[in-house]
Amino acid sequence: MWLIDLGPYERCRVVGVVRSLRVDPVEGYIEVTIDDGTGQVAARWSIRRAAPELAIGPGVAVLLDGVAAVGDDGRLTLQAPGFQAIPYQVSG
Amino acid sequence: MSRAQVFKRVLLGRTMASSELEHTLLPKVLALPVFSSDPLSSNAYATQEIMLVLGLVGTAALSNVIPIALAVALLLATVVVSYRQTVRAYPSGGGAYIVAHENLGTYPGLLAAAALLIDYVLTVSVSITAGVDAIVSAAPTLASSKIAMAVGFVLFVTLMNLRGTKESGTLFAIPTYGFVLSIYALLATGFVRCLGGCPLAESAGTHFEPEQTLTLFLILKAFSAGTTALTGVEAISNGVPAFRYPQSRNAATTLSMMGVMSISMFLGISLLANRTQVVYTEDSARTVVAQIAHAVFGGGFMFYALQTMTAGILILAANTAYQDFPRLVSILAQDRFMPRQFMNRGDRLVFSNGVVILALLASLLIVVFDANLNSLIQLYLVGVFISFTLSQAGMVVHWKRGPEPGSRRRMLINGFGAAITGIVFCVVVTTKFLSGAWIVVSAIPLLILLMRSIRHHYGDVARQLAHPDRRPRDRRTGDHSMVILVQHADAATARAVGYVRAVRPRQATVVTFDKGNAAAMRRIASEMPLTVLNDGQHSASIKSYLAESRKKMPPEDFLSLVIPEMLEGRGLWEIVRRPGIHRLKASFLRERGVQIVDLPILRHDIDPGRDETEEPARNYVVVLVSGVHNATLQALEYAETLTPTDLRAVSFGLDPAATEKLGDDWLSSSISVPLELHESPYRDMGRSLASYVKQFRADGRNRVVTIVIPEFIVRKLRHQFLHGQTALLVKRHLLFEPGVVVASVPYHLDPEPRPIHQKTPPFIFKAD
Numbered sequence: 001m002w003l004i005d006l007g008p009y010e011r012c013r014v015v016g017v018v019r020s021l022r023v024d025p026v027e028g029y030i031e032v033t034i035d036d037g038t039g040q041v042a043a044r045w046s047i048r049r050a051a052p053e054l055a056i057g058p059g060v061a062v063l064l065d066g067v068a069a070v071g072d073d074g075r076l077t078l079q080a081p082g083f084q085a086i087p088y089q090v091s092g
Numbered sequence: 093m094s095r096a097q098v099f100k101r102v103l104l105g106r107t108m109a110s111s112e113l114e115h116t117l118l119p120k121v122l123a124l125p126v127f128s129s130d131p132l133s134s135n136a137y138a139t140q141e142i143m144l145v146l147g148l149v150g151t152a153a154l155s156n157v158i159p160i161a162l163a164v165a166l167l168l169a170t171v172v173v174s175y176r177q178t179v180r181a182y183p184s185g186g187g188a189y190i191v192a193h194e195n196l197g198t199y200p201g202l203l204a205a206a207a208l209l210i211d212y213v214l215t216v217s218v219s220i221t222a223g224v225d226a227i228v229s230a231a232p233t234l235a236s237s238k239i240a241m242a243v244g245f246v247l248f249v250t251l252m253n254l255r256g257t258k259e260s261g262t263l264f265a266i267p268t269y270g271f272v273l274s275i276y277a278l279l280a281t282g283f284v285r286c287l288g289g290c291p292l293a294e295s296a297g298t299h300f301e302p303e304q305t306l307t308l309f310l311i312l313k314a315f316s317a318g319t320t321a322l323t324g325v326e327a328i329s330n331g332v333p334a335f336r337y338p339q340s341r342n343a344a345t346t347l348s349m350m351g352v353m354s355i356s357m358f359l360g361i362s363l364l365a366n367r368t369q370v371v372y373t374e375d376s377a378r379t380v381v382a383q384i385a386h387a388v389f390g391g392g393f394m395f396y397a398l399q400t401m402t403a404g405i406l407i408l409a410a411n412t413a414y415q416d417f418p419r420l421v422s423i424l425a426q427d428r429f430m431p432r433q434f435m436n437r438g439d440r441l442v443f444s445n446g447v448v449i450l451a452l453l454a455s456l457l458i459v460v461f462d463a464n465l466n467s468l469i470q471l472y473l474v475g476v477f478i479s480f481t482l483s484q485a486g487m488v489v490h491w492k493r494g495p496e497p498g499s500r501r502r503m504l505i506n507g508f509g510a511a512i513t514g515i516v517f518c519v520v521v522t523t524k525f526l527s528g529a530w531i532v533v534s535a536i537p538l539l540i541l542l543m544r545s546i547r548h549h550y551g552d553v554a555r556q557l558a559h560p561d562r563r564p565r566d567r568r569t570g571d572h573s574m575v576i577l578v579q580h581a582d583a584a585t586a587r588a589v590g591y592v593r594a595v596r597p598r599q600a601t602v603v604t605f606d607k608g609n610a611a612a613m614r615r616i617a618s619e620m621p622l623t624v625l626n627d628g629q630h631s632a633s634i635k636s637y638l639a640e641s642r643k644k645m646p647p648e649d650f651l652s653l654v655i656p657e658m659l660e661g662r663g664l665w666e667i668v669r670r671p672g673i674h675r676l677k678a679s680f681l682r683e684r685g686v687q688i689v690d691l692p693i694l695r696h697d698i699d700p701g702r703d704e705t706e707e708p709a710r711n712y713v714v715v716l717v718s719g720v721h722n723a724t725l726q727a728l729e730y731a732e733t734l735t736p737t738d739l740r741a742v743s744f745g746l747d748p749a750a751t752e753k754l755g756d757d758w759l760s761s762s763i764s765v766p767l768e769l770h771e772s773p774y775r776d777m778g779r780s781l782a783s784y785v786k787q788f789r790a791d792g793r794n795r796v797v798t799i800v801i802p803e804f805i806v807r808k809l810r811h812q813f814l815h816g817q818t819a820l821l822v823k824r825h826l827l828f829e830p831g832v833v834v835a836s837v838p839y840h841l842d843p844e845p846r847p848i849h850q851k852t853p854p855f856i857f858k859a860d
Contacts, residue, residue: 023755024766030755051759057751058771 003039006068006076013065014041015086021057023047031077032056034064042071043078053083061086117336120346125268127331128350130215130324130412131168132272133405135357137222138164139365140380141317141469143372149310150302151371156311161362164318165355167512171325172351174484174509176344177502178329181490183340187330187420188479188486193427195486195493199540204482205424206539208326210532211475212417215323216410216454218472220245221465223406229382230399238463243455245407250451253414254444264411267404272353274398278381279360282388286367293387295376296369313523319516320469321358323476325350326483327412330419364388374466410454418446428550429543470528475536477517484510553804556841557721570648571598572733573641574689576620577634577655578604581612584656584693586704587792589617591691591833592654594707594796595734603637605630616705631679642685650687650730652835653680657692659827681838682805687730690834692827693792708796708831710737712788715800716781716822717741717767720757723839727802728765730837734798741765744780745772778825790831798833799826805838 006012016034023030030053031044043064045053056062066081118126142160146153178191188208193201224242228235252263285291304310328347335342365380368387372380382399389395418434422443425435434445461468484506491503521529574597578585592600602613602622613622625633634653642651655677680688698704713736717724724741731739741763743754751769758767772780781799790797801822826832 019771021751021755021769022766023758023768025759025762026764026766047759051755054752054755055748057746057748057755058769060748 003034003036003041006039006041008068008070008076011067012041012078013063015061015063016041018056018058018060018062021054023051023054030054032062034062041068041076041078043081043083044071045080056083056085118334119336120342120349122262122265123328123331123335123342124346124349125265125408126334126415127327127346127412128324128354129264129268129405130219130327130409131322131350131354132268132357133219133222133402133409134320134323135275135354135361136226136271136381136402136406137379137465137469138318138321138358139362140372141320142314142362143365143370143380144374144466145310145314145317147300147371147373148302148304149306151299153302153306154371155366156306156314157362157366160311160315160318161359163315164321165359167319167516168322168325168355168358169351170509170512171322171480172347174487174506175325175329176347177506178483178487179332179343179347180340181487182329183332185330185333185419185423187416187423188326188483189420189423191486191490192482195489196482200482200486202429202540202543203536204479205420205429205543206536207475207478207482208420209417209475209539210535211323211472211479212413212420213450213453213457214468214472214475215413216246216249216450217242217457217461218320218465218468219406219409219413220249220454221458221463221468223403223409224463225379225465226382226399226403226406229378230396230403232377239459242458242463246410246451246455246458249407249410249414250447253411253447264408267401267408270397270401271405272357274394274401275357275361275381277394278385278388278398279357279364281394282364282368282384285388286364290367290369291387291390293365293368293370293383294378295371295383296387298371300371300373309523312519316473316516316520316523317469319473319477319520321354322480323472324409324412326476326479327416329483330416334415413454414447414450417450418443421446421449424543428547430546432550467528470524471532473520474517474524474529474532477513477520478536480513481510481517484513553806553841554721557719557723557804557839570646570650570729570733572650572652572730573597573599573645574601574652574654575638575641576600576602576617577653578602578609578613579606579656580658581609581616582656582658583698583704584658584691585613586616587693588654588656588691589620589705590707591711591796592620593705594709594711597652597733598649601641603634605633631676634680635683638680638683638686650733651685652687652689654689654691657690659692659694661694661696677836681803681836684840687838688836689798690823690836692832692834694828694830697792697830702793704793706793708792708794710795711735711798712737712790712795713739713798713800714785715739715741715765716802717743717754719754720761720763723802723804723837725763726839727800727837728763730835731765731798731800734800734835736798739765741767742781742784743767743769744777744784745770776821778822781822782825782829785826785829785832788831790829792831796831796833797829798835800835800837803836803838805840807841 001012001014003014003016014036016036019033019035019040021030021032025047028047029044030047030051031042032053033040033042043066063084063086064078064081066078068076069079071077139157139161142157143154146156182190188204189201192204220242223245224238227241228238234241328343328350332339332343361381361384364384368384370380370383378386381402385395385398421430421434424430425432434443457468487506488503488510491499491506521533525533572595574592574595576585576588576592600620602617602620603625604610604613604622605625607624610622610624623637625637638651638653645651677688677690680686711734713731713734715727715731728741746754746769754769755767770780770784785797788795788797823834826834
């Protein structure tokens with residue numbers, strides 16, 4: 001689905017490119033913002049001992065699968081969605 | 093956009109995003125001219141170089157051209173077959189440096205790299221000089237301005253390359269295919285006319301006395317002169333990542349196409365030169381190809397067309413080096429053997445810094461050697477054969493390591509190639525040593541030493557930055573003292589006073605050089621003690637003032653020099669026009685234990701009816717980070733003392749692997765500041781940061797953003813060039829953003845590691 005169609009409490013599977021990643025050691029979460037060209041959505045995971053989410057940094061294409069909730073800041077946020085990096089290569 | 097930026101855009105085109113890189117990949121039809129113009133174009137002078145050597149023995153010896161040309165062609169075929177293996181084994185680009193480095197070790201890798209770097213520079217000088225020779229053959233009146241023409245062409249090719257790969261590919265296809273076609277036309281017409289008795293060249297029948305007798309040495313020398321036909325074969329193997337997918341197969345096919353074209357043209361020209369009885373000496377006005385063409389075509393349209401195409405391809409052959417030199421330097425920079433500025437692509441996705449350096453060096457060689465082809469060519473080839481040999485030898489080891497079907501056969505092919513090119517290398521060095529090759533032979537070790545010392549320096553810096561004396565747990569956070577440097581008691585100064593009040597430092601003082609400022613300062617900042625320094629050496633008196641203050645402070649405290657700046661207008665000109673203040677700032681950056689806080693304000697933005705000394709209510713603090721190391725930790729500690737409303741660390745434009753490492757390091761370092769990683773699609777951190785800062789909607793009155801930039805200060809000035817001037821570039825972009833304060837936190841790198849503080853209370857970050 002496209003992000004522009006995403007509403008609160010909807011389940012979504014979406015592909016996008018990670019625009020930014022935030023690591024907050026105090027609040028204990030990792031958050032990425034992805035963009036699919038129609039809109040943006042944040043995805044948030046709490047920090048565990050190993051943080052596999054760090055593998056999806058800015059520029060990486062990713063598939064997210066989760067439910068959209070309204071986050072603290074009013075933005076739609078996927079809480080701990082399943083994720084998978086999609087290999088695409090910009091060579092050089 | 094400033095005027096300088098507009099100029100750059102018109103000259104080079106719009107800035108391209110990193111994601112557009114895919115679109116600059118080349119199809120085979122375009123990759124052939126881009127990567128093969130060098131080996132193809134050397135046919136314009138390879139035969140002539142053989143004849144020049146043989147000519148020393150007299151006209152009769154010229155018949156030896158044919159067997160020597162055959163030997164060179166055989167060598168070329170061997171190298172092409174050998175390199176097809178490399179291209180398939182190293183799809184990510186298997187230049188001699190990578191192959192030798194991976195399989196033979198660091199020093200063979202560096203040897204190959206040094207040889208290649210020198211040869212790329214020579215490729216540019218030699219090709220362009222030969223191109224100018226072709227023009228002079230057609231228009232002899234231009235002979236006097238050869239150097240100027242050559243340097244002009246270097247400039248032209250440089251500009252084309254700064255615009256980017258693909259566009260240059262399209263443009264460069266025309267002369268390359270034009271040259272190949274017109275040579276084939278020349279050969280076809282020539283051989284057809286030979287059926288009814290060959291036409292004779294203008295120099296046919298010239299007789300001169302032999303200076304020497306025909307010896308084995310001379311034959312070998314003629315042979316090594318002819319091997320110029322091989323230069324640039326490695327270009328394709330370096331350039332595999334620039335090909336369309338499937339990259340390896342396309343590259344191997346292109347390599348074979350190039351080999352077939354080059355060998356047929358070379359043998360054809362040599363045979364025709366022999367049949368038309370061309371005689372060539374140092375004094376000949378026309379090149380060998382020009383003489384043949386003149387004889388065959390009789391000086392008509394085709395003659396001029398061929399000369400134009402020859403000049404064209406030779407000038408563009410330099411392009412091969414423009415593709416590879418910057419790429420090799422960037423790979424070396426990734427491995428820390430070259431300054432890291434060479435690592436990054438510029439606005440047009442080209443490794444611009446490498447392009448510019450190449451252009452400078454090549455022009456220098458052209459000027460020093462008076463654009464004389466025959467002396468330049470003596471330096472050539474040494475590097476080519478070093479890299480051929482090392483690359484093939486590396487491939488032998490590669491096949492030995494990874495046994496797969498066919499690897500034994502491949503090993504034999506590469507082994508044979510290595511042996512042959514190794515022998516030719518010895519021949520080239522012995523025959524050319526005295527006439528110029530010694531320059532290259534002695535420059536290579538110097539270059540290796542340079543690269544080694546660069547690597548050593550980076551290693552040293554990394555060790556110091558990782559030194560544990562700044563780890564959070566080992567330190568106690570300090571407080572902050574601030575000194576405002578007042579030049580004029582104006583709105584900028586008033587705003588600085590407000591900023592300092594908002595930070596609430598342990599102590600705030602004011603220094604000025606002008607007694608006239610004292611009254612005004614007492615009015616706007618009555619609580620801050622004021623010192624009037626005696627005028628004279630400005631920076632010296634501030635330095636001693638700061639040193640005095642430093643002595644009275646606890647060692648863990650920070651001491652900031654706050655510099656208010658009134659900017660008259662936007663644009664780069666503002667920075668250029670007032671070098672004094674920038675020199676002043678730069679000189680403080682080298683002082684130990686002093687941070688510089690820069691508070692710029694545009695005169696345009698000042699509201700005269702407002703009291704600027706009011707404290708801003710919010711101070712968002714952003715720390716720029718590139719990794720978890722001492723400079724970053726120190727900057728974070730500093731940022732904590734600025735009483736931030738919100739404190740975060742930000743990094744731009746890291747690749748996914750670096751992101752993951754930074755995130756992991758961040759989480760395992762017990763830092764309690766959030767870290768944000770953002771894209772930098774145009775690879776320009778300053779611009780990305782300037783647009784990032786806009787989200788805070790800072791106005792300088794109620795909301796300010798403080799950008800904290802950790803900077804490394806190295807002891808020796810020459811080492812400073814090895815560190816990206818990121819801080820400088822970033823500051824330039826932020827200077828004109830409203831309400832942005834830039835704090836530089838220098839981290840001084842010592843030649844020797846410092847002792848570790850042990851008996852300090854545990855460090856606690858203020859978590860809010």
